[in-house]
Amino acid sequence: MPQQQHRRPDETDGTDVTDEPADAEESDPLSKGEIFEVLRNQRRRYVLQYLKQDGRPVALGDLAQQVAAWEYDTIPEKVTPEQRKRVYTTLQQTHLPKMDKSGILVFDSDTGVIEATDRTRDISVYLEIVPGREFAWRELYLSLGAISSALVAALWLEIYPLTILSNLTWAGIIAVTVTLAAVAHIYHERNMRLGHGDQPPELSYTSDK
Missing domain, CATH: 1.10.287 (Helix Hairpins)
Known part of the structure; x- marks a missing residue:
C-alpha cells in the first residue's frame, strides 16, 4: 500500500499563492461620505481628537473622562461619576464599535483599550463638517x-x-x-x-x- 505523503503547512504544489493581509481592506482610504457618517457625531469627533492628540493606545476609562470634560466644559478632575458613566456607556456600546467597524480605530471590548490605525492618522477632518460653524x-x-x-x-x-x-x-x-x-x-x-x-x-x- 503506497504511503501517503504529508505536506508541511508551508509547502506548496508549485502554484504561486499570494496571501493578502487580513487588514488590506482597512488600509483603503475612506470616502468623504464614510468619514462624514462616522464623524458627524460630536462624541466620535472627540474620540478622534483624543487619539490623534495622545498618539498611543488609550483606556476606555481615560477616554470617557476626557470626553466628558470637553462635553461639560470642565477639567477631567471635576467630571462627576454620573457624567463619566453616561459618556462611558455610550462610547462602549455605540460609538467605539461603529468606529472600529469602519477601521478608524481598533477597539478591544474585552480589555477596553482603544488604538489608532493608519486611517486615524490619515484623516484630516476640519470644523467645516460641523453644521453651523462654516466660514464662507x-x-x-x-x-x-x-x-x-x-x-x-x-x-x-x-x-x-x-x-x-x-x-x-x-x-x-x-x-x-x-x-x-x-x-x-x-x-x-x-x-x-x-x-x-x-x-x-x-x-x-x-x-x-
Whole structure:
C-alpha cells in the first residue's frame, strides 16, 4: 500500500499563492461620505481628537473622562461619576464599535483599550463638517475678486480720487490683500483640524468667537 505523503503547512504544489493581509481592506482610504457618517457625531469627533492628540493606545476609562470634560466644559478632575458613566456607556456600546467597524480605530471590548490605525492618522477632518460653524471662504474670495475687478475698471476710467495712487500701487494693494486672505485661510484650516491643539477645534472655535 503506497504511503501517503504529508505536506508541511508551508509547502506548496508549485502554484504561486499570494496571501493578502487580513487588514488590506482597512488600509483603503475612506470616502468623504464614510468619514462624514462616522464623524458627524460630536462624541466620535472627540474620540478622534483624543487619539490623534495622545498618539498611543488609550483606556476606555481615560477616554470617557476626557470626553466628558470637553462635553461639560470642565477639567477631567471635576467630571462627576454620573457624567463619566453616561459618556462611558455610550462610547462602549455605540460609538467605539461603529468606529472600529469602519477601521478608524481598533477597539478591544474585552480589555477596553482603544488604538489608532493608519486611517486615524490619515484623516484630516476640519470644523467645516460641523453644521453651523462654516466660514464662507468662497464668498470671501468672490468678494475680493469683484472688488478688485471694480477697482481695475475705475482706474481704467481714471475716476478720482483713485487716481491719486498709481496703478502699480493699487496692484500691490490687491496682491497683498489676496495674499493675506490666503494666509488666513491656511491658518484657519490648520487650527480647525482634529488632533491639532489640546482640545477639539470646535471648542477652540467657540471660545474664539
